[in-house]
Amino acid sequence: xxPRDYLQQGDGLVVVxxxxxxxPGGALxxxxxxxxxxxxxxxxxxxxxxxxxxxxxxDWHPEGHVSFQSEGGPYPPHxxxxxxxxxxxxxxxxxxxxxxITKGTRFDQDQNSVFDQTGFQKRLQRDRVGRxxxxxxxxxxxxxxxxxxxxxxxxxxxxxxxxxxxxxPEGSRQALDKMRQAGADIVDGSNYGF
Numbered sequence: 001x002x003p004r005d006y007l008q009q010g011d012g013l014v015v016v017x018x019x020x021x022x023x024p025g026g027a028l029x030x031x032x033x034x035x036x037x038x039x040x041x042x043x044x045x046x047x048x049x050x051x052x053x054x055x056x057x058x059d060w061h062p063e064g065h066v067s068f069q070s071e072g073g074p075y076p077p078h079x080x081x082x083x084x085x086x087x088x089x090x091x092x093x094x095x096x097x098x099x100x101i102t103k104g105t106r107f108d109q110d111q112n113s114v115f116d117q118t119g120f121q122k123r124l125q126r127d128r129v130g131r132x133x134x135x136x137x138x139x140x141x142x143x144x145x146x147x148x149x150x151x152x153x154x155x156x157x158x159x160x161x162x163x164x165x166x167x168x169p170e171g172s173r174q175a176l177d178k179m180r181q182a183g184a185d186i187v188d189g190s191n192y193g194f
Contacts, residue, residue, distance in 0.1 A: 003042050009050075009051075015055065017142050035165065039135065039194055044092075056101070059079035065104070066108060134146060140172055151184060159176075159187060163194075
């Protein structure tokens with residue numbers, strides 16, 4: 001089976017934070033984070049072929065963001081606005097038709113979920129999307145938060161396991177448990193080459 005065999009009308013593909021700073025060599029690199037790119041590209045192409053909407057989120061932090069260690073946060077500076085690290089991975093196939101969602105712009109809080117104060121749920125409703133397929137980085141932080149919020153808003157969720165990477169193995173185990181408990185389906189496409 002191929003990605004296009006799974007997608008149907010009423011679906012949307014959500015690509016979470018596949019940015020340079022989260023890939024090898026980046027300021028907050030996730031091990032093998034760049035390996036999600038070819039998998040996601042297959043899904044993006046399949047979505048485009050079937051006229052399924054594609055959405056891509058990005059962290060877009062201002063200088064002095066609350067998540068930075070210099071401000072008491074847990075992370076080194078990353079995905080700073082207009083920096084090379086904040087750019088999408090160069091091999092990610094994002095055409096002009098892809099809807100880009102910017103998050104993490106507030107000075108007073110982080111926004112891990114694509115849904116957090118972005119109006120994304122309204123966009124999905126407007127696009128008549130009832131089920132989302134989710135991949136990206138990191139599985140145990142922003143992908144997790146996005147999946148949990150999507151379920152809370154009543155969307156069906158399919159997590160593309162081979163299109164995500166976690167910060168740690170333990171984080172992955174915990175995140176997958178939380179997503180399953182929330183009612184998300186975990187799709188392991190490794191047997192099908194995606």
